[in-house]
Amino acid sequence: METAPPFALLLDVDGPIASPVTRTVKPEIIALLNELGAAGIPIVFNTGRSDAFIREQVMDPMVAAGMPEDLMVHAVCEKGATWFSFTARGAGTVHVDHGLAVPSAFADDVRGLVAASYSGHMFFDETKRAMVSVEQRVDVSNADYRAEQERFDADAMGLMARHGLGATRLDHHVPGSDDSVDYRVDPTIISTDIESVRLGKDLGAARACERLRRDGIVPEAWYTMGDSRTDYAMADWLHHNDHVVAHVDVRPADGVPEKPYRILTSASLGLGPEVIHDDAGLAFLLRWRDALALAD
Known part of the structure; x- marks a missing residue:
């Protein structure tokens, strides 16, 4: 053995x-x-x-x-x-x-949101198969990105609501306050991930x-x-x-x-x-x- x-x-x-x-x-x-x-x-x-x-x-x-x-x-x-x-x-x-994937119609809208309003600071990660991720451009300072990230995260939450997708922001979530949501917005120091709460x-x-x-x-x-x-x-x-x-x-x-x-x-x-x-x-x-x- x-x-x-x-x-x-x-x-x-x-x-x-x-x-x-x-x-x-x-x-x-x-x-x-x-x-x-x-x-x-x-x-x-x-x-x-x-x-x-x-x-x-x-x-x-x-x-x-x-x-x-x-x-x-x-x-x-x-x-x-x-x-x-x-x-x-x-x-x-x-x-x-695939049962843990974010709906493709929502992903398409996030892609469009980034292209229309945020492409100067971040990009849509086309390589993700289940999550939706938006990441800081390497030619942008982290301080500038983090300021824009706040606005993007709020817009992403609004998009979730318009798609009828219950979501919470991980950095704002109080455990037990609403455990019925299916998705979360998870901001990191260089990106925002939008994902199933089961991930x-x-x-x-x-x-x-x-x-x-x-x-x-x-x-x-x-x-x-x-x-x-x-x-x-x-x-x-x-x-x-x-x-x-x-x-x-x-x-x-x-x-x-x-x-x-x-x-x-x-x-x-x-x-x-x-x-x-x-x-x-x-x-x-x-x-x-x-x-x-x-x-x-």
Whole structure:
């Protein structure tokens, strides 16, 4: 019987892996992902990004950097609505849960809204299969984008009402205040996602475990990593389902909640609070790689 991996990685992409500024992944991170995978550490991405983004910004660079032939990496995208696996030979079938998709007529209206009123600051993400996402243009400052984002989010809520779609804004929602809605508007630091309320990083964690169990892999523990409060949901789900888990928060300035599992930040590595996002992600990947080398 094969030995269980000492840990598995469940990684948000924007922030800890891909820079929220450039939307690309450092070559050093790509190399470390290949090294950790080659050492037998299961890697699953759990992201709101599309499968196309993962292929272009993560899979293709990993393959180009010499991804091991026997390594399989899993990607749960659009917060659990889509998922696929990839190897050095490329991407496998993309699975889509169409029951979690936003109505196409609403998506068309959002596309038109962006083109008519917001194209100077943001763009409509044409690669999403289930969610509707609008993202900051890279040539626009985040401060300018965030000001426009407030107006866009309000307009998006108005569109939802005109389509007869019950919705709430995640950043304004009071738990229990209205749990009958089917959709939510979820603003992040560089985008707004409009999605089924059934999507989330907890669903992504469940799909991640399904993918590993399919291959007979049950890790001894998990490290989850993210840059927002919603990313804690993946560690919450793992802990609730009796997995040993520690969560890495690469942007703790938003506030670190009380949780029944370990929470790690750049301070845990003796680094300053200014080490955030993919710089913090890189530091943790290095620590895990070095720990495996010492264990050998």
